[in-house]
Structure formats: structure tokens, C-alpha cells
Amino acid sequence: MINNYIKEQLDKNNVNSIDSLKNIIREEAQKIILYSLSKTNFFNHAAFYGGTCLRLFHNLDRFSENLDFAVTENNSKIDLNNYVSICVKHLESYGFQTTVATKDSYDSGEIRRRYFKIPIYDITKEYLNVETNKELLVTIKIEVSTIYIPNAKMENKLLVSPLFASIKCYDYPTLFSGKLNALLSRAWRQREKGRDYYDYMFYLSHSVKFNMEYLKSKLKVSLGSDYEHIKINDVREMVRKKIEETDFSSVRKDLEPFIINREAFESISKELFVESVYLLDCE
Numbered sequence: 213m214i215n216n217y218i219k220e221q222l223d224k225n226n227v228n229s230i231d232s233l234k235n236i237i238r239e240e241a242q243k244i245i246l247y248s249l250s251k252t253n254f255f256n257h258a259a260f261y262g263g264t265c266l267r268l269f270h271n272l273d274r275f276s277e278n279l280d281f282a283v284t285e286n287n288s289k290i291d292l293n294n295y296v297s298i299c300v301k302h303l304e305s306y307g308f309q310t311t312v313a314t315k316d317s318y319d320s321g322e323i324r325r326r327y328f329k330i331p332i333y334d335i336t337k338e339y340l341n342v343e344t345n346k347e348l349l350v351t352i353k354i355e356v357s358t359i360y361i362p363n364a365k366m367e368n369k370l371l372v373s374p375l376f377a378s379i380k381c382y383d384y385p386t387l388f389s390g391k392l393n394a395l396l397s398r399a400w401r402q403r404e405k406g407r408d409y410y411d412y413m414f415y416l417s418h419s420v421k422f423n424m425e426y427l428k429s430k431l432k433v434s435l436g437s438d439y440e441h442i443k444i445n446d447v448r449e450m451v452r453k454k455i456e457e458t459d460f461s462s463v464r465k466d467l468e469p470f471i472i473n474r475e476a477f478e479s480i481s482k483e484l485f486v487e488s489v490y491l492l493d494c495e
Contacts, residue, residue, distance in 0.1 A: 214338055215307035217374055222339055230336060230344060235275045235470075237308075237332055238350045242279055243268065243374060244306055245328065245352065248299040250377035257288045258356055259366050261382040261390055263407055269369040269381060272414055274407070275470045282357040284366065284380070290356050292319070292326050299328065306374070307335075324356040361433060363425040385495050388415045389427040396450055397434035406467030409458075409485065416491045422447075424494040444494055452489045455482060 214222075221240055227233045242264055249255065262280030266272040283290065296312050303310040313327035330350045336342055364386045371377040382390065395408040415422075427447070431439040460482045467480075 213307075214335055218306055218335075219339070227339065230340065230342065230348075233336060233340060234332065234350055237330065237335065238277070238352060239267075239275060240306070240374070241303060241308060241328065241330060241350065241352050242276075243371060244302050244308075245279060245299045245354070246371055246379055247375050247377045248302045249295060250371070250379060252295055252298060254290075254295055255378075255380040257283060257285065257290055259284050259364070259380045259382055261387055263411060265381050266387060266411060266414070268371070269379075270384065270387075270418075272411065274410060274467070276407075277470075278353045278355060280355050280357075282364070282382075283360050284364070286360040288358070288360065290324060290358065292324050292354065292356065296326060303328070303330070322357060322359050324358060326354045328352045328354070359433060361426065361429050363423065363429045365423060365426070383423075384420050385423040386426050388420045388422040389424070389430060391415065392422055392427055392447070392451070393430035393434055396431065396454055406463035406465070407470065409463050409480070410467055413485070413488065416488055421493045421495045427494075444492065447494070448489045448492050451492065452486060455485045455489070458482065460485075 218237070218240060222233065222236055225232070225236050227236055246260070246268075258281040260279070260281055262278065263272065263274075263276035264279055267274065267276045293314075296314075300310045300312060308330045311329045313329060318325045328351065330352075331348065332350050333344060333346045333348050336344050336348060365383045366380055366386070367383045368378045369381045371379050381387075391408060391411050394405070395412055398405055398408065424444070424447075428439045428442065431437070431442075460480065464480055
């Protein structure tokens with residue numbers, strides 16, 4: 213039987229398809245995990261950032277898949293095994309029978325990760341009255357970057373559901389700098405991610421100025437060069453070149469499953485993004 217709170221969220225969001233059900237279940241599970249982490253010392257050592265942070269605390273109008281965190285001090289050592297059990301306990305209290313995937317490789321290198329896997333066959337059958345693959349899952353990936361990047365600014369944001377919690381996050385300008393770094397560094401790796409572009413336009417549409425000092429620090433790590441002396445016009449030109457090189461059919465394909473605002477999605481074009489570059493500004 214579906215947990216009452218989860219059913220309320222499905223009803224409130226007019227869920228009528230498997231894809232929309234997966235999006236809402238994933239988002240509620242993300243919030244439960246954040247709440248769980250807030251009940252530990254996790255946020256003494258790490259801060260929340262990325263697309264899901266933008267979605268939950270700044271009303272980004274698209275869904276997001278992962279929970280991304282970064283250490284907030286040098287030489288910080290986070291063992292995710294210390295936090296998994298409380299997350300599973302709270303997820304299961306909301307009716308989510310959860311398994312956690314881990315390997316030795318998930319605890320080596322610069323990124324620590326875990327995968328929380330929630331079967332949703334029974335929920336789908338009960339709520340939508342639809343028979344589907346019995347192996348149907350919602351997966352939430354948690355990643356913690358263990359490389360300390362200086363010049364990030366942080367703030368505490370209030371999570372209001374399913375229960376109140378204070379979550380340490382990167383502030384708005386630092387979040388924007390992280391997105392600019394992702395957009396620019398993926399260009400060098402020959403990868404395109406539509407969500408980077410959509411979020412970039414979201415920041416511009418809300419007149420957010422990016423954190424220049426944090427962007428310099430991130431670019432030095434991501435691209436391996438010294439960006440200490442770049443100015444706002446240099447950043448604009450880097451972004452413009454990146455946009456010019458991008459295949460926007462791939463951008464749209466990557467982005468479509470996560471979109472809520474179809475009108476905004478339909479307006480996406482290379483020309484629009486090139487024109488947007490001159491709106492970029494820093495604190």
C-alpha cells in the first residue's frame with residue numbers, strides 16, 4: 213500500500229504516466245535522503261550543489277536525477293558507509309524498499325558514490341493500475357567530490373517536506389559558477405548535456421550573477437590551466453565558442469525526459485543561446 217504522504221505528492225502533481233510517476237518518486241526519495249543526511253554530521257563536511265539543489269531550493273522547472281555534494285574543507289575524508297543506513301531507514305519508513313549498490317571503485321578516486329535503488333512495480337500497479345516490468349526501478353545516485361575547491365560561498369536552505377531540515381548548499385552565484393564550469397569543461401571532453409544549457413538559461417532568466425573567483429578555481433581543476441586573470445568578457449567569449457560548437461539536436465534529446473515547461477523547451481535554439489552570452493555577469 214502506498215504511503216499516505218507519497219500518495220498526496222502523486223495526486224498533487226497529477227501523475228498519470230510511468231515517466232511522471234518515476235520523476236515524482238525520485239524527487240521525494242531525494243528529499244528523504246537529504247533529510248536523513250541532515251540528521252547526521254554530514255553537512256559539517258560537505259555542501260549540496262548541482263541541478264537537484266537548483267530544483268529543490270530555487271524552483272528550477274525541470275526534474276533532476278542525482279544528489280551532488282562537495283567537501284567544504286581541505287583534506288576532508290567522507291566515508292559514505294557512515295550515512296547509508298539512516299538514509300535506508302527513512303526511505304523504508306515511507307514505503308520504499310531500498311537497496312544500495314556499492315563497489316570498491318565507488319570509494320576510490322576523486323568522487324565517492326552510492327546508488328540507492330527503489331523498486332516501483334507495486335507502486336505503479338497500485339497507483340496507475342498499469343502492469344509493467346517487475347524490475348522497474350528508480351535510482352538515485354549520490355556523489356561527493358572529495359577535491360576541495362576554494363572560493364565557494366555557502367548558505368543554509370530550509371527543506372520543508374517531507375520534514376523540516378536545514379541543508380548546507382552552495383549559494384546562488386556559486387551554483388551558477390559550477391554550472392558554467394560544467395558547460396565549459398564538457399566542451400573540451402566532447403560531451404554535450406542538454407541540462408547544462410537549460411540550467412544556464414534558468415540562471416540568466418533570474419538575473420543571477422556568477423561567483424567569478426569560484427569559477428576560476430573550478431576551471432583550473434577541470435581544464436588544467438591557469439585562469440586567475442580572466443575577466444567577464446573572457447568568460448563570455450568562452451561560453452560563446454562553446455555554444456557555437458554544440459549540436460543542439462543532442463541538447464534537446466538529452467533534456468526532453470526531464471522537462472516540465474514544454475514552451476521553454478520548444479524555444480531552445482543555438483541562436484537564442486548565442487544572443488544570451490552578453491547577459492552573463494559576475495558579482
